[in-house]
Amino acid sequence: MQLSKDDLLKAYRIMRTVREFEERLHVEFATGDIPGFVHLYAGEEASAAGVCMHLTLKDKIASTHRGHGHSIAKGCDVHAMMAEIFGKASGLCGGKGGSMHIADLDKGMMGANGIVGAGSPLACGAALAAKRLGNGGVAVAFVGDGGSNQGTTFESLNLASVWNLPCVFVVENNGYAEATSSKWSIACDDVADRANGFGMPGVVVDGHDFFAVHEAAGEAIKRARNGEGPSMIEVKFTRYYGHFEGDAQTYRAADEIKTLRGTKDCLDIFAEKVTAAALVEQAELAAIDEEAKALIDDATAQARAAPNPGAAELLTDVYISY
Amino acid sequence: MARKITFQQAVNEALAQEMERDETVVLMGEDIAGGTGGEGEMDAWGGPLGITKGLYSKFGDRVMDTPISESAFVGAAVGAATAGLRPVVELMFIDFMGVCFDQMFNQAAKFRYMFGGKAETPVVVRTMFGAGLRAAAQHSQCLYPVFTHIPGLKVVVPATPYDVKGLLIQSIRDNDPVIFCEHKMLYTLEGEVPEEPYTIPFGEANITREGGDVTIVTLGRMVHIANEAATNLAKDGIECEVIDLRTTSPMDQDSILESVESTGRLVVLDEATPRCNIATDISALVCQEAFDALKAPIRMVTAPHVPVPFNDTLEDLYIPDAAKVETAVRAVMEHRQ
Numbered sequence: 001m002q003l004s005k006d007d008l009l010k011a012y013r014i015m016r017t018v019r020e021f022e023e024r025l026h027v028e029f030a031t032g033d034i035p036g037f038v039h040l041y042a043g044e045e046a047s048a049a050g051v052c053m054h055l056t057l058k059d060k061i062a063s064t065h066r067g068h069g070h071s072i073a074k075g076c077d078v079h080a081m082m083a084e085i086f087g088k089a090s091g092l093c094g095g096k097g098g099s100m101h102i103a104d105l106d107k108g109m110m111g112a113n114g115i116v117g118a119g120s121p122l123a124c125g126a127a128l129a130a131k132r133l134g135n136g137g138v139a140v141a142f143v144g145d146g147g148s149n150q151g152t153t154f155e156s157l158n159l160a161s162v163w164n165l166p167c168v169f170v171v172e173n174n175g176y177a178e179a180t181s182s183k184w185s186i187a188c189d190d191v192a193d194r195a196n197g198f199g200m201p202g203v204v205v206d207g208h209d210f211f212a213v214h215e216a217a218g219e220a221i222k223r224a225r226n227g228e229g230p231s232m233i234e235v236k237f238t239r240y241y242g243h244f245e246g247d248a249q250t251y252r253a254a255d256e257i258k259t260l261r262g263t264k265d266c267l268d269i270f271a272e273k274v275t276a277a278a279l280v281e282q283a284e285l286a287a288i289d290e291e292a293k294a295l296i297d298d299a300t301a302q303a304r305a306a307p308n309p310g311a312a313e314l315l316t317d318v319y320i321s322y
Numbered sequence: 323m324a325r326k327i328t329f330q331q332a333v334n335e336a337l338a339q340e341m342e343r344d345e346t347v348v349l350m351g352e353d354i355a356g357g358t359g360g361e362g363e364m365d366a367w368g369g370p371l372g373i374t375k376g377l378y379s380k381f382g383d384r385v386m387d388t389p390i391s392e393s394a395f396v397g398a399a400v401g402a403a404t405a406g407l408r409p410v411v412e413l414m415f416i417d418f419m420g421v422c423f424d425q426m427f428n429q430a431a432k433f434r435y436m437f438g439g440k441a442e443t444p445v446v447v448r449t450m451f452g453a454g455l456r457a458a459a460q461h462s463q464c465l466y467p468v469f470t471h472i473p474g475l476k477v478v479v480p481a482t483p484y485d486v487k488g489l490l491i492q493s494i495r496d497n498d499p500v501i502f503c504e505h506k507m508l509y510t511l512e513g514e515v516p517e518e519p520y521t522i523p524f525g526e527a528n529i530t531r532e533g534g535d536v537t538i539v540t541l542g543r544m545v546h547i548a549n550e551a552a553t554n555l556a557k558d559g560i561e562c563e564v565i566d567l568r569t570t571s572p573m574d575q576d577s578i579l580e581s582v583e584s585t586g587r588l589v590v591l592d593e594a595t596p597r598c599n600i601a602t603d604i605s606a607l608v609c610q611e612a613f614d615a616l617k618a619p620i621r622m623v624t625a626p627h628v629p630v631p632f633n634d635t636l637e638d639l640y641i642p643d644a645a646k647v648e649t650a651v652r653a654v655m656e657h658r659q
Contacts (some may be wrong), residue, residue: 094438120398155394
């Protein structure tokens, strides 16, 4: 699919914003001011951007532990996201969700999820709703390589085919489920091999290449929109940080991340391709880099300055109190 | 106009009337139509006990058979509820919660709070529970206390045909997730039920019998056991007030406390096993809020702390009966301060 210049700039802006967001969180988390856990998406940006560029407000996504990139790509407000991760009242969930539960249903973002593999059934439900309501929407379940081994995902793949749902399963295989290699924990060569067993097409794409993800996602989403049923895309790439912040990653080869950052970075590859083809000027990308940095600077400053939720918030948003 | 129908017919009628009223109400579950994909009859079962029989014929593909995949289809019901549908999903036996509990307690129950009040999840999980059908340890449990423990879930345990219809319609119209627990021994019970749709609010107990000597708080099938015991005790001049909770979350604490303030004696009757069940919860409530009103220690009548046995003699011993309730009531009456 040919992308317009505007689309190229949009895709780059999403990826750069996610990268800047995650790199900043890496720094901010180290200060000790962010409560709980964060799971960073840096290195994986081409997947969220390549898939979500095809989606509109009526489409839904279900995300994973590692959900910041999906949220930004689906249009969640970056300021409210940062405030949520700091646990502030101005956060996307009023400070009651945090990094692992960032959600904005109005944007079609059904939530990051603290339970590995829980998004797949939810996405089936969103796809069922779109089909029944006849609104032309599709649902995307982002699943990690860890989540790909959960029974919920197997059941959902089957159900999506049996019910012929407009659902796309994007398996983001970053090589590690927590500290365990996917080469060991997945019994077949590729997760995509399993798709055939559930009656749907499955493809493997290079997740460092935005264009590869974008093309495969386009086909799968078109298929879903046309009522032809679900598909699976396995996106292979790596994460630049640990399972969570604070993970020393001693399970990885010493120079693994450095090598990948130097040779396989999705933003570098994207920039090289679009400038070499003279589709976009380097200066235009540099301007986006600056804007993304300024956006995250501002979001971080505002999140730090924002008030905590009031004590009364403890007991709101639940139907009953005793 | 009211007429006599069974508990089972009342469930079916509530579902049919809500599906007629609101196109976003859909049903899903294992064999709730039955026959999908086969060469024989469609709508062959209407669920294993025929509760949803005929709904497929009326509503077509809004009544969806599923693979035996509770994680996927209960989760799909939850996801669909956040995306514009009002699914009523059947978990055939409450015991099967073990293979889909995450979708209920970590997903559906949490969304509204965890997403800062911006999510609504109008899903109903209808499920069959309780002992008495010789269905043994994995098809007979009373697990409503587990759900009652979870903030964000509403839990309904109806006792009569009238209540099951009104409470099910209320559940479908509610914007929070509801676990709707139907006792399998009540399906053939007959009672007066209005033809037209109506709702019964959550958190309003039903006082099925008034009396000044002892309060019996109970729910589900046990309401009928309590009433039987109360009738027997009345012959000896002991007047029991029987409170049917109807819903355990929210729970009508006021009705319980008002009754105990008046009688000064409490027996709690719960078919669930005895640790951390509804009986212990209510006993704790009354001890904390109405201790001074008590003239005798509270008595709890529950199942023993064992799995449900298969053998009919053993299962009958397992289930609380009127004789055990009468013994408990006489004990609190005879207590000397």
